[in-house]
Amino acid sequence: MSQHVVADDQRTRSASATGATGRRGNPWWALVSVALGVIMVGLDGTVVSIANPRIAEDLNASLTDLQWITNSYLLALAALLIFGGKLGDRYGRKRMFLIGVVGFGLSSLAIGLVGNIVGIIAFRALQGAFGALLMPNTLAILRGAFPPKELNRAIGIWSGASSVSIAGGPIIGGLLVEHVSWESVFYINVPMGALALGVGLAVLRESQSESVRQRHDLPGILTLSGGLFGVIFGLIKASSWGWTDAKTLAFVFGGLVVLALFVVIETRVSAPLLPMRLFTNRSISVGSTVLVINFFALFGVLFFVTLFLQNVQHVSPIGTGVHILPLTLAMMIMGPISGHVTERFGPRPPMVVGLTLSGVALLLLTRLETDSGFGALWPSLLMLGIGMGLVITASAEAIIGNAPVDDAGVAGGLQTTALQLGGVIGTAVLGSVLSSRVGSVLIDKLTGAGAPTDVANGLTGSNELISQGVAPRVTGASESVQTAVATGSHEAFIAGLHTSLVVAGVATLVAAVLALLVQRGSNSDGTTVVVH
Incomplete structure (x- = not known):
């Protein structure tokens, strides 16, 4: 039977945290459950980036195809996250979370089995739709389970769990791609989903909002x-x-x-899908904007640095994962630390510092050249990871902490929508910037490296391939000409990478200025919560 509890936000969550008996309803077990779902989604994001070059090779995929493998998922996720949070508010956050877990695992299995680019893109979109049920309801479950004084710590651990999966993804993905197949990076979501489902069924209590009984x-x-x-x-x-x-x-x-x-x-x-009243709160508006820009930079950099390592420097998939570890490990470590910092000082300081560090790190990455060693890469990636880790947790406080608990699912959807929308825009815009820059400098780079003018002119149709960091083969060309083509192609790619990094860096520094407007959430609105 449902027990209707009408109280202010703080008393409701305190009761939830202190009144639970055993595992079911215990806030820390709820955190374990949602963390498993978050880890599954986080693993998927980074292992796909490691698998992209091998997918392109096996299925003859273009740069646009690779962008759509990433963006069909992110676009479906971004477009439906707020709706997924709304469904959780109305029909039950536990129910929508677990449906998302099952669907995410099954669609991942389908991606590995389908065997063609069109099918992969379609099932990635379906995977994103189920992710849209899963992700916003993880934050809504935490918002309803923890009292205010412990919420930031819980979100920090939630962020850390995501970062653990992001950190482990490149290594796990590299091992699977190199020693099994690229398809296997999707199969790992099946056992992960089964584990998340089992734990969720055992420990989660159902909750929903009484104020969203209207039509969709x-x-x-x-x-x-x-x-x-x-x-x-x-x-x-x-x-x-x-x-x-x-x-x-x-x-x-x-x-x-x-x-x-x-x-x-x-x-x-x-009964709006996204209540515009939320944006009358300055911290929610600015926090959402800042998060879009933050992940605009992260997803774009991760996408193209992976191509740089594997296609330009010919680093193995496992080696690529190791090269990216400074970024992902720093994000993992900084998530919980950011929770403590945000709890003490509010979201503004960690957001401003994190975005400034990220912006500077992106600009420093423009020092990369075709023959740069690991020493030119890791300091910037480490700085970027620290900055990103600070911003993720603090932005959750800025957005979710300022929203009424009755809108917890919608606010969780808004926070995750901003994150994923930033990823979509990052890979799309920065990919287009890189490709456009490659096209504008390609002939000069090829002829400057020693390729004959007629060969250089003939390679203008290979812009998409070169924008992946791949040097095209010229039929019948001598070894010296082929070497010149490889050198010029890689230099053109590096020129495009530098331009995209400048765009990302400047945008992130602008976001740091905007973050000065963010305030600590009040968490003081009245609420009606249904607990099963």
């Missing part, structure tokens, strides 16, 4: 999803169509118009 906001769902798709599709295709091409502008501006329509709809419906 179908116009809001359609306009949000459609608008995001239009913008992101246009950004991805800009590298091949051109930034000023009519088709690029039509998709990008058309998507922005649809998103504007979404905002209008949300201000007029009785």
